[in-house]
Amino acid sequence: MKRRIVLKIGSSSLTDEAGRIEPERLQAIADAFLALDAEVCLVSSGAVAAGCGLLNVPRPRTLPEKQALAAVGQAALMQEWAKVFAPRAVAQILLSAGDIQDRKRFVNAKHALEAAFKLGVVPIINENDTVATQELRLGDNDTLSAWVAYLCEATELILLTDVEGLYTANPRVDPTAQRLSLVENVAEVLHLAGGAGSSRGTGGMQTKLKAAQIASEAGIDTLIVGGGGAGLKAFFGGADTGTRIKAQKHTARRGWILHQPSKGSLYVDAGAEKALRSGKSLLPRGITGLAGEFQYGEIVRLEGEHGPIGQGIVNYAAHEVQRIFRRHTEEIEEILGYKDFDEVVHRNHLALY
Numbered sequence: 550m551k552r553r554i555v556l557k558i559g560s561s562s563l564t565d566e567a568g569r570i571e572p573e574r575l576q577a578i579a580d581a582f583l584a585l586d587a588e589v590c591l592v593s594s595g596a597v598a599a600g601c602g603l604l605n606v607p608r609p610r611t612l613p614e615k616q617a618l619a620a621v622g623q624a625a626l627m628q629e630w631a632k633v634f635a636p637r638a639v640a641q642i643l644l645s646a647g648d649i650q651d652r653k654r655f656v657n658a659k660h661a662l663e664a665a666f667k668l669g670v671v672p673i674i675n676e677n678d679t680v681a682t683q684e685l686r687l688g689d690n691d692t693l694s695a696w697v698a699y700l701c702e703a704t705e706l707i708l709l710t711d712v713e714g715l716y717t718a719n720p721r722v723d724p725t726a727q728r729l730s731l732v733e734n735v736a737e738v739l740h741l742a743g744g745a746g747s748s749r750g751t752g753g754m755q756t757k758l759k760a761a762q763i764a765s766e767a768g769i770d771t772l773i774v775g776g777g778g779a780g781l782k783a784f785f786g787g788a789d790t791g792t793r794i795k796a797q798k799h800t801a802r803r804g805w806i807l808h809q810p811s812k813g814s815l816y817v818d819a820g821a822e823k824a825l826r827s828g829k830s831l832l833p834r835g836i837t838g839l840a841g842e843f844q845y846g847e848i849v850r851l852e853g854e855h856g857p858i859g860q861g862i863v864n865y866a867a868h869e870v871q872r873i874f875r876r877h878t879e880e881i882e883e884i885l886g887y888k889d890f891d892e893v894v895h896r897n898h899l900a901l902y
């Protein structure tokens with residue numbers, strides 16, 4: 550299988566202190582890929598920073614200002630990427646939180662990305678900041694890049710930033726902090742992460758480790774690397790640089806299901822919980838109650854008698870489950886007048902903690 554890299558580049562790795570895009574930084578990053586036999590997809594930050602640099606205004610404080618500045622900067626950012634990757638074409642893809650959270654839109658974005666790879670172009674992704682609302686936005690590109698890595702079944706996720714990797718503490722604050730070169734379990738290092746390092750960055754190590762968690766659940770290793778294009782080249786050359794955060798040995802689909810916000814809950818009895826844990830599907834008989842207003846195809850939480858046990862994609866809407874729970878599968882058709890599925894949640898659409 551060909552190496553497929555999702556590379557997320559933070560604003561601090563693309564712009565100068567004033568937020569102006571530095572074309573030589575972009576060139577060095579593109580150059581690092583020239584010698585590499587890999588497919589690459591960029592998640593490029595920098596739209597807001599570039600907008601500020603172009604208009605010579607300070608970093609925005611309100612969402613509308615941010616939306617407008619992202620619109621100004623995004624166009625400039627893409628022009629620069631197009632120049633440094635030439636003659637290879639680049640493809641701008643702007644994603645919103647809804648494209649990740651809605652399964653249909655998620656699959657749609659996946660197909661677009663696959664088609665871009667087939668065409669041999671370099672997809673360059675950013676959050677669609679201009680239309681993002683406060684309630685519905687990812688807000689940081691670290692998280693977005695983890696979802697993109699999952700979307701395009703990447704072999705690795707690289708987070709290029711302005712620090713050489715994950716340290717035992719924020720090295721800007723604690724000069725004795727040590728770099729970790731390998732992390733086996735991201736959950737054990739979450740407490741080490743501090744916030745952003747510069748006025749241009751968003752989220753700092755906290756969002757990077759959150760991203761690593763999502764990627765890890767999707768079976769993808771995350772590399773946190775510093776030093777711009779030169780740092781990338783050294784990393785590709787095998788230098789001991791950065792921090793590798795190892796993937797868990799789960800399937801990608803499981804990670805997706807577990808990380809979606811749920812639309813409601815299904816309460817299950819002990820017998821059903823046992824069946825689920827032994828790899829079976831959830832039938833109406835084992836459901837003791839429900840909460841929330843979910844539709845067919847949405848994510849629900851599964852609650853056992855002693856607490857949450859996982860999440861799944863539901864085959865029936867809440868108003869249908871309301872009528873069939875506690876009943877035998879053979880009764881579904883009689884009660885609803887139709888039966889599209891035997892299972893309320895199929896085992897293939899189930900992820901347990």
Ligand SMILES: Nc1ncnc2c1ncn2[C@@H]1O[C@H](COP(=O)(O)OP(=O)(O)O)[C@@H](O)[C@H]1O
Nearest residue numbers: 559560710716718719743745746750751753754
């Ligand atoms: N434990 C840590 N190890 C390394 N860096 C850390 C840690 N905690 C916080 N940071 C900060 O995270 C910053 C990188 O994130 P950020 O500023 O958001 O940049 P980017 O624009 O690349 O996303 C570093 O400059 C550093 O100050």
Ligand SMILES: N[C@@H](CCC(=O)OP(=O)(O)O)C(=O)O
Nearest residue numbers: 560594595596597689690751
């Ligand atoms: N979407 C925003 C970047 C958000 C973000 O996560 O920034 P950063 O921490 O610099 O990677 C932009 O293009 O300005």
